[in-house]
Amino acid sequence: MSQPASPYNEELIADEAFLKSWVAGLKSDPYRSYLYSYPHKTSYRELGTKLPLSELWSKEQAETFFLYMHIPFCGARCGFCNLFTLPDKRVSVHEEYVDALERQAVQLAPFVRHKPMARFAVGGGTPTLLEPRLLDRLFEIAEGRMGMNPQNASISVETSPETVTEERLAVLKYRQVDRISMGIQSLVESEVGAIYRPQKPDEVENALEQLKLAQFPIMNLDLIYGLPGQTVDSWLYSLNRVLAYEPEEIFLYPLYTREHTIVKPEQIRKQGKDLRLTMYEAARGSLLANGYKQYSMRRFAKQEAGTDKEFLPYGCQEEGMVGLGCGARSYTRGVHYSSRYGVSRKATESIIADYVAAADYSFADYGFVLDQAEQKRRFILKALLHAEGLALYDFSERFGSSVLDDHPELQMLIRTGLATLESGLLRLTDEGMAYSDAIGDWFISSEVRHLMESYVLR
Known part of the structure; x- marks a missing residue:
């Protein structure tokens, strides 16, 4: 173009x-x-012709690849969420999905195994909503099908307070996960209630204690500012409670609303941009004073904990993002592609059903040509x-x-x-x-x- x-x-x-x-x-x-x-994903469209993945990946210039798996299930949709995810706790649905993910991996692997996987991330949704045996299967697919070597790949998994259990953490530790990321958003019950998030502060604190005891090299925690009814003091209360657990990494997100989200724009406008800027500046000052370094508007981190691994290099400005699963995006230098995108329950159910029923995952037909x-x-x-x-x-x-x-x-x-x-x-x-x-x-x-x-x- x-x-x-x-x-x-x-x-x-x-x-x-x-x-x-x-x-x-x-x-x-x-x-x-x-x-x-x-x-942005909303710029993706039907491609004029189906593009064989064998050709796309044979031309990719990145020296190492980043493997990403998307698990599009969660316990409930939060009021601010417009991600590709479906509230569905049924084990039978999860099992069908992981079966399809493995079929996709078998077809994709011959096109990407010629270069090593420097990173592996599992996101969603909530990957740890899966039963421990299905969670473990994701790593079997990454290692056995895709050639990911846990000894030299950085591995990250997303979780949520209600899905942190000893059995799931045992799987993640056994599979050498380096970074566990948990969305908290707020530790004030009225604030999480305002964004329709079903969690209690005690549940969050219990999950934090378990994650701390598990001693992952990096514990990342997400917080959101600009929530309905939130004040600077209540925002800093949540931040200080999180800091008590000494996470290696913290992400601060301003609240956004988008089409099909439950929380509406007028609820954010009541807070005003100046208040959100004040919250950002207050939290930034606190994090810098506590020894964190700022890497972006959102990401603050301390020096990473030691590990026995020797990670393969992966340049942040390189491409080579290999996506597996419905909702996962893949990035080659010249083409970004994915499954279709939806937010409503009807749309996400339909897209996931098409993915699970598919027989051929060897081409891209929806995306953006750069x-x-x-x-x-x-x-x-x-x-x-x-x-x-x-x-x-x-x-x-x-x-x-x-x-x-x-x-x-x-x-x-x-x-x-x-x-x-x-x-x-x-x-x-x-x-x-x-x-x-x-x-x-x-x-x-x-x-x-x-x-x-x-x-x-x-």
Whole structure:
């Protein structure tokens, strides 16, 4: 697809009135979009022709791959959730799904086993909703079918307070999981009730105690700010309770609502953007004071605990994301693909049923084809929105052009104090990091934005 010429030029970028207006507009809505991947999944469409996975993966240039499994089941849908997940606790449904996942792995493995798996992650949904024997099967598939070696791969699994049991933790420890991630969101009962999350503070504390005793190298905990009825004091109460367990990693998420979520936008608007910014700044200050380092607007971490493993390298700006399961996305440099996406119960049930009934998983027919212009935007965003920043040399090395020539509008970040350029490294300032969601949204191409805005979510 062809991209229009940049609407920015040196004269416009140097115009102080324009810059003042631009940055004011950016800051007026700092939580307009959470761009955790680019292009966004709502830009995916039916591909013109089925693309054989054998061809896609034979051309992939990444030296190592990242294996991701998606388990699209949970105990209940939270009020803020628009992920591809289905509230369904039936063991028979889970077993059928894992059977299909293994069939998919058998078909996909010949195309990707020529390179090692440096990372393996299981997400959802709630993977630990599965019975221990089915949870263990996921690792059998990763190792036996996909060639993942637990001795040199970083392994991460998501869980939830109600599914933390001794039996499940025993499986994860035996399978050499390095990182366990649990969504808590809040330890104030009225706040989790406001987002329709069925959990009690005592249940969370019990799960935290079990995870701490299990001694995974990395325990990651997720919290959400901007919840209905939340105050700065109640937000910091939840954060301080979490800090008492000394997690190696903490993610702070602002509350978003989207189409088909139970919590509605007007409930967030009552909080206001200024209050959410105050909550972010208060939590950031507390985490830095407690020895955490900031890696993005959301991620704060301490030095990782020791491990006997020698992890294979995997570059964050590389592709090679091998997705298994309904709802998993796969990323090659030129094509991103997945199953269809839905949020409503009817849509997710239908999509999962099609996946389980499928006989052929050897092609991609739904996704996004990235031309070089979109590959450049992805490369920029994956670096710029993280603390390590964008190395201008790395961009030139990959694409053979200057990033500031291709995207002169990036200079606007520098001229408004949202970023710095030093020694060939473009990095967001502390203020820029606070507005990184708005910056990411601003940098979306017109083609991708059109697709996102015209997407009809089921």
